[in-house]
Amino acid sequence: MTVSATHTVGDLESSAKNRNVVLDIRNLKVYYATPTGNVRAVDDVSFQVYESEIIGLVGESGCGKTTTAMAILRLVQPPGRITGGQILLDGTDLASLHGQALRDVRWNQMALIPQGAMNSLNPVMKINRQIADAIEAHEGRQPAKELKERIINLLATVGLPSRVYGMYPHELSGGMKQRACIAMAIALHPSLVIADEPTSALDVVVQRVVGETLLDVKERLGVSMIVIGHDMGLMAQLVDRLAVMYAGRMVEIAPVETVFHEPLHPYTQLLIESIPSIKQRKPLKLTEGLTHDLRNPPPGCIFQLRCPHVTDICREVNPPLRELRSRHFVACHLYE
Numbered sequence: 001m002t003v004s005a006t007h008t009v010g011d012l013e014s015s016a017k018n019r020n021v022v023l024d025i026r027n028l029k030v031y032y033a034t035p036t037g038n039v040r041a042v043d044d045v046s047f048q049v050y051e052s053e054i055i056g057l058v059g060e061s062g063c064g065k066t067t068t069a070m071a072i073l074r075l076v077q078p079p080g081r082i083t084g085g086q087i088l089l090d091g092t093d094l095a096s097l098h099g100q101a102l103r104d105v106r107w108n109q110m111a112l113i114p115q116g117a118m119n120s121l122n123p124v125m126k127i128n129r130q131i132a133d134a135i136e137a138h139e140g141r142q143p144a145k146e147l148k149e150r151i152i153n154l155l156a157t158v159g160l161p162s163r164v165y166g167m168y169p170h171e172l173s174g175g176m177k178q179r180a181c182i183a184m185a186i187a188l189h190p191s192l193v194i195a196d197e198p199t200s201a202l203d204v205v206v207q208r209v210v211g212e213t214l215l216d217v218k219e220r221l222g223v224s225m226i227v228i229g230h231d232m233g234l235m236a237q238l239v240d241r242l243a244v245m246y247a248g249r250m251v252e253i254a255p256v257e258t259v260f261h262e263p264l265h266p267y268t269q270l271l272i273e274s275i276p277s278i279k280q281r282k283p284l285k286l287t288e289g290l291t292h293d294l295r296n297p298p299p300g301c302i303f304q305l306r307c308p309h310v311t312d313i314c315r316e317v318n319p320p321l322r323e324l325r326s327r328h329f330v331a332c333h334l335y336e
């Protein structure tokens with residue numbers, strides 16, 4: 001393997017020269033305090049999101065994806081706490097914002113479609129009122145006619161017919177509810193939308209429709225997105241770059257085609273190999289091995305207990321995320 005250059009992510013990605021960074025996460029740490037010790041849910045994670053790009057955040061259940069999203073919006077609840085790092089949105093460190101200033105940034109500059117969002121729509125409120133509430137909470141009372149027009153336009157942007165305006169959530173299918181949540185998230189024209197598992201609990205066809213809606217919204221409005229998920233098929237369809245987390249750490253970030261065709265981290269390789277294929281049936285490799293306790297990570301590499309290539313250095317030194325090739329970041333001793 002030829003390795004061209006190495007830089008650390010903290011130095012800012014070299015490929016960022018010609019593109020604007022919307023979100024810059026540096027050495028983020030989020031711990032949950034428990035009676036038996038701190039759960040290191042996000043442990044020294046750094047990555048950037050560029051203007052008008054969709055970055056996919058993948059990794060197995062419990063690896064810290066939702067915690068990362070909540071930390072970006074400064075919505076981590078106790079016993080969770082951001083214990084370190086910086087979150088820069090359009091150059092402003094969110095840690096320096098409090099109260100109203102922070103609330104203004106949420107929704108106006110970035111919006112979250114939370115995990116299970118479609119189930120958190122208010123069942124006794126029509127869709128138009130719920131979207132109107134989101135708008136008026138930030139912009140104050142709006143003239144009725146303009147507000148209605150704006151909501152119908154928003155619904156159209158996510159591919160929903162105008163009749164949805166007067167409907168209750170129970171009158172909508174899962175995919176329609178999820179698209180209503182996307183409409184709500186983009187209501188105030190944020191520059192960043194974070195969607196946490198926007199397609200789980202939907203059938204495969206509807207998953208694709210919701211995926212296409214997100215893509216369409218990105219192209220039309222030029223927003224940047226972080227899409228969290230497990231569905232690698234959806235990621236292949238939707239995202240520009242893929243960021244792979246394992247046990248609270250970022251292990252690989254690269255353009256999505258690179259991750260699919262040339263995954264470098266052994267965990268990413270297992271993840272790609274485990275994508276089911278009817279042509280080539282094989283055992284599910286990811287069931288091998290066990291994740292360690294997040295309260296007590298081993299010294300060295302986070303993946304050592306499951307890694308087929310583990311060596312002595314992996315047990316001692318935590319490999320930093322380095323740019324091994326242009327735009328391809330990997331945290332693994334194999335490539336040193």
Ligand SMILES: Nc1ncnc2c1ncn2[C@@H]1O[C@H](COP(=O)(O)OP(=O)(O)OP(=O)(O)O)[C@@H](O)[C@H]1O
Pocket residue numbers: 032033034039041059060061062063064065066067068078079080115294
């Ligand atoms: N309130 C809490 N107290 C203690 N530990 C927590 C708490 N909330 C989350 N965790 C732990 O933090 C880790 C990360 O959780 P998180 O919800 O971010 O994972 P995730 O990657 O979003 O998983 P999933 O794919 O299942 O949604 C997990 O190991 C979880 O057990």
Ligand SMILES: [Mg+2]
Pocket residue numbers: 065066067115196
């Ligand atoms: Mg989650």
